[in-house]
Amino acid sequence: MDRKSGGKYKSPRLAFSECDIFFSGSAEHSSFSNTGAIVDIIVCVKRVPDTAGATIEIADDARRIREDGLVFDMNDCDKYAVEEAVGLKKKYGGSVTAIALGTEDVEDILRMCFVTGCDEGIRLTDKAFQGSDAVTIARILHRLIQSMKFDLILTGAQATDDGYGQVGSALAELMGISHATLVIGIEILDGKARVHRELEGGMEEVVEIRLPAVLTIQTGINIPRYVSIRALMKVAQKEIKVLDLKGLGMREEEVGESGSNTSIERLFLPPLTKEMEILPSDPGEAATRVVKILKDKGGLV
């Protein structure tokens, strides 16, 4: 069964019935043309604690980290995804809708999306969503997105909190559309996209993928713009649509921990793999030691 079809994603039934025209050279069923491609984009974003520069402590139940004192922000890759979505809109025309799943606090990052240039924001909030794994999150997003019209879904390649890196591809599978991961370049062609994927060792892979499609965005694809507090204040009143479990027509057992196939048993701090010598933190003494190590290792001759 070929569930992957050309043209704009309208509804599952419509999309499934369209014929396979992607590489046939005919564009008449496609919503694109070389001259006037319009892309409607959905971008899925996540609010995460900024842990790179913070000291992390594990909570008493050993299943989560202590969040008090942590600064929350939009997931790093997602910032690039939002910037890319807005860049594509600017280049080809169309619209960008941002979706975030989480508590009321995710409105912060949806407002960041507005500042960057997203047209609409949707927040998916329900207590029952807590503890969902990557596939379950994809299932919740799918429930919303299946009724929307779009050409592209962008999301970050991997989140800095749980880092499963699976929501994008699982979502594509549920939608019955194609996908590419670790994307570092996008060009919209006639009914398809030419994307560059990041491989190991500085290599890239170029693939062509029919639209609609899901692309998971890797950092470095662009330079996300700075979002100022002042700019955020200007969009503070902009409407954000809110949907909960019931609004999505889902049941509690489909989501959260009960809907997930994997579960976090416990968190622990990574064991040290190496015995490290701590050098003095006094700059003068530290510098003396570094110079000595440098000389010992054959430098400074």
Next chain:
Amino acid sequence: MGRIFVLIEHRKGAIRDITWEMLIKGRELALRSGGELTALLLGYQIRNLAEKLVQRADEVLVVEDEKLSNFNGEIYQRVLSKLISEYKPALTLIGHTSFGMELAGQLELPITTDCIDLCLENGALKAVRQMYTGKVNAEISFIGAPSYIVTVRPDVFPAEGQQTGRGEIKYLSLPIEEIKYKKFIEYIEPAVGEVDITRADILVSVGQGIGDKKNISMIAELSELMGGVLACSRPIVDKKWLPKERQVGLSGKTVKPKLYLAIGISGAFQHISQIKGGHIIAINKDPRAPIFGVADYGIVEDLFKIVPVLTSKLKEIKAG
């Protein structure tokens, strides 16, 4: 545990290291559980690769087809799905790589990704993976399913080990449908840059802690005084503060200097795993930064306090 599948990763006619790493871990699990280790080799004109695998697996299942010539996640995923439903492995190991990430999430089986360890506890599979930028490890359990997918982080398990395979190669003929909605176009090799950080004995490497592009010159000066070459971590390249040729990491370069001075680098695994050998000195203000887990010497202090003093000290020495 019954059969364990390992999806062989290869590119341009060469088997990639992650393959050997997964076969070592797969063998350990198979020995503990009395299971069987099966290597899955998909591709075109790959018979020579199958020969290389026979010593490491009990069985090598080969699916050879022109449509599998270049990696295409969509085709590979379909073939893999068919093999999983036919052979019903208890566990399928796939690399957490640009190759594996493209297809693992599409298999409609319980999955956990980027694992750094796997073990059996009372017959049940447990996985360990990292969260929160490598600052926390998590133990993951799977909930009631006959078959699981686990993607394995590269460079965690050794690639060398006992050759304990029975060495049977089985060529399968599967009908493979043409995929029209996703097409491989080409590979692009990394551009040759002005410097080659892979040859440097001393690397002075800068990370996100540097805060601003204008501060990079401070590290460049230090590097020159030390007789080293300036390198960096991924965020610096993402911000376009330094060119990609200077990036140490999985998507950049693998380096083996005698001395590696890491300045303001937190130490994401994709970065530290690509520093092979040599002594590492790390300067970072966060005592729990993962870089200290691999460093030989650590200075837990703000880099802006240490670097200027170190720089003037080196200038004094140079002035004689």
